[in-house]
Amino acid sequence: MSKRVGLEASHAAAEAARMADVDVVAAYPITPQTHIPERLAEMVADGELNAAYIPVESEHSALSACLGAVAVGARTFTATAGQGLELMHEVVYVASSMRYPLVMTICNRALSAPLSVWGDHSDAMAVRDTGWIQVFCQNNQEAFDMTLWAFRVGEDSRVLFPVMVHFDGFHLSHVTEPVILPEQEEVDRFLPGFQYPFALNPDEPMTHGAFGPPDIYAETKIAQEVALRKSKDVIIQGFKEFGDVFGRYYQPVELYKTERARTLLLTMGSFSETAKIAIDTKQDQGESVGLVNLRLWRPFPFEELRQAVRDVETLIVFDRCISFGGPGGPVCSEVRSALYNQKERPSVVSLVGGLGGRDMSVKDFEYVIDRGREIAEKGSKELFETVGIRGKVTGIRG
Amino acid sequence: MTEKKLKTGADFAWKDMEVGNIVTEVGNASVRETGDWRTERPILDKEKCTKCALCWIYCPDAAIKPSEEGYYEADLYYCKGCGICADICPAGAITMTEEEEK
Numbered sequence: 001m002s003k004r005v006g007l008e009a010s011h012a013a014a015e016a017a018r019m020a021d022v023d024v025v026a027a028y029p030i031t032p033q034t035h036i037p038e039r040l041a042e043m044v045a046d047g048e049l050n051a052a053y054i055p056v057e058s059e060h061s062a063l064s065a066c067l068g069a070v071a072v073g074a075r076t077f078t079a080t081a082g083q084g085l086e087l088m089h090e091v092v093y094v095a096s097s098m099r100y101p102l103v104m105t106i107c108n109r110a111l112s113a114p115l116s117v118w119g120d121h122s123d124a125m126a127v128r129d130t131g132w133i134q135v136f137c138q139n140n141q142e143a144f145d146m147t148l149w150a151f152r153v154g155e156d157s158r159v160l161f162p163v164m165v166h167f168d169g170f171h172l173s174h175v176t177e178p179v180i181l182p183e184q185e186e187v188d189r190f191l192p193g194f195q196y197p198f199a200l201n202p203d204e205p206m207t208h209g210a211f212g213p214p215d216i217y218a219e220t221k222i223a224q225e226v227a228l229r230k231s232k233d234v235i236i237q238g239f240k241e242f243g244d245v246f247g248r249y250y251q252p253v254e255l256y257k258t259e260r261a262r263t264l265l266l267t268m269g270s271f272s273e274t275a276k277i278a279i280d281t282k283q284d285q286g287e288s289v290g291l292v293n294l295r296l297w298r299p300f301p302f303e304e305l306r307q308a309v310r311d312v313e314t315l316i317v318f319d320r321c322i323s324f325g326g327p328g329g330p331v332c333s334e335v336r337s338a339l340y341n342q343k344e345r346p347s348v349v350s351l352v353g354g355l356g357g358r359d360m361s362v363k364d365f366e367y368v369i370d371r372g373r374e375i376a377e378k379g380s381k382e383l384f385e386t387v388g389i390r391g392k393v394t395g396i397r398g
Numbered sequence: 399m400t401e402k403k404l405k406t407g408a409d410f411a412w413k414d415m416e417v418g419n420i421v422t423e424v425g426n427a428s429v430r431e432t433g434d435w436r437t438e439r440p441i442l443d444k445e446k447c448t449k450c451a452l453c454w455i456y457c458p459d460a461a462i463k464p465s466e467e468g469y470y471e472a473d474l475y476y477c478k479g480c481g482i483c484a485d486i487c488p489a490g491a492i493t494m495t496e497e498e499e500k
Contacts, residue, residue: 099418160417198420207421213430216407216415223415 002186007179009143009172010035013079013105013165015179016147018049019187020103023074023194026054026065030084031117032169033107037079059084063091063104070100071208073199075151077102081169082109082116085123089130095162096131097224098209101154101196103147104132106166107173108269108320110356118357119169121268121320124297125330127164131228133235134297136269137167140177145248148191153238155194159231166297168270170357182246190245229299252301253308257283258290263314263373264346266292268331271320271360278365289369294331302338309339315346316372318365319384320354327398328352328384347376353387364388406430428476433461436479438494440472446491453483453492 007015014036017025025044027037043049052069056062059080069076080088085106095102108124110116124134133154137143143165150163167173200208212220236252243249256276258264267275272293282289292308292315294301309315319329327333328350339345349372354360364387371385382396406429416422440453447469454462454470461476462483472483484492 097418098420198417198422205424208418210419210421212419213407216410216419219407219410219412219415220419222412223417226412227417 002180002182004178004180006176007140007144007181008035008174008176009137009140009167010107010174011039012140012144012179013147013167014039014043015181016144017077017103018043019182019184020075020077020148020151020191022049022051022077024052024054024066024069024076025078026056026062026069026076027078027080028056028059028062028084030059030081032109032119032173033079033081033084033105035173036105036107040077059088060091063088063095066102066104067091067095067098067100070095070102070196071200073194073196075155075194076100077104079105079107081107082111082123085127086111089127092127092130092132094209096228097220099160099224099227100162101151101160101194102162103150103154104162104164105143105147106164107169108166109169116356117169119171119320120355120357121166121331122322122355124164124166125321125323128298128330131161131224132298133159133161133163133228133231135163135165135295136297137165137172138270138272138293140172140175140179141248142250143167143172144179144181145242145246145250148187149238149242149250151194152191152241153231153235155196156234156238157195157197159227159234160197161228161231166269171270186245190242232296232299232301235296235299250295251304252296253304254293254295255308256291256293258292258308260288261290262288262312263316263369263376264290264292264309264312265365265369265372266294266315266317266331266335268294268297269320271318271354271365274360274362275318275365275368277362278369281362281366282369287369300334300338305335305338306342309346310342310344312346314349314373314376315339316349316351316368316376318354318368318387319350319352322352322355332384349375349380350384351387352384358388360387431475432459433473433475433477436474436477437497438479438481439474439477439497440479440481440483440492441495442469442471443491443493444469446489448489448491450488452486452488456482456486458482 044053111122154163239250317332332350
């Protein structure tokens, strides 16, 4: 029997790594991710998890050690946040380019300066183009589910890509919620053992990580790009298989009360749940508004997004990150690009908020919806507008 | 040198690239000639050479090969001109010479 327990998202992710029976964990503690490596180190020390726990001296080393582990065919897990993800940045590219399927939890955190340990999506957006499969979680159950799912998809021989599972620092990482933990037998049914087809073995010598001169680099990168895009089929199959075993079905793009809605709000991560309450309130008042939760961030779910917004007049995209000097919130820019060549497309509005741990209340999301519709109707002088900033914001022009 | 013709990168279209650029063919570094960034080349004085083979042992790139007469000479397709062979030679038989000079 599965059991329902109170867990913070950090412990839910650690629990998922344990049930996935990982072989190697190499991680460096950083707020707000600390509880994950702490819990895993405890599990290894207590004999609950038969894995090598590698205490490293930095995030750069953490991910480097993970690559070595995957190279010999070990199921590998790590986690980081904010500045830690920045410090490992060069290795983040190496993991995906060498097609090493490990799983990394990111407890999303703002970037310095000023120093902030609190949450937003700046760290996630800075690794947008690194070639990893990336998903966002709305709650602690999803933190568990997506971690397990990530191993299943990344390690699939048709995929072989690392997977990042994002959930919001503090808002999820440190908040206790009910989480349904499955039986080990169910996990084993869903997740077969890791069979890495290129595991280093002295009896069958091969080279990993050779250099790529100009006559092969470009071909290598195109092969990687096409493979990442093709992984979407396995991603969706993985969601289906997960649902068949555990009863919870996920989608790349998830809709909440969108039927006949003329306006849609698009959010990612835990703020989607707050935004849903704002949608409820608005619908109770008879307003025609629904919510899109963007779960799959890379590879970007173009078809699913276009399908979701095809009959909509206004799409309001809420970002927790600034693309400095750019066209709008980074998620909004991508959404606009995805829709630009469609014959019929909604007007797309960019609002930014929730930076560096600033709370977004239900009322704030009601404002996002109201102001978003107003901008769609009358326009705005700014490329994007902000929520909850003291003083009237001007000067975001282009 | 093996007689087998090993493939170079230019023989592959993108669809033929190995996953993650992994090299599964052993020993194919030899198909890539890497001596063209050398600025100095080692010249062997056979009068002084005692055939001790220290240069062959010390060459970091395995670019020095034994010849039929028992001398050790640099294969200039791979020699990068680092000068270790000239430095280590106890007989002073190897001189580094600027590539521009004849």
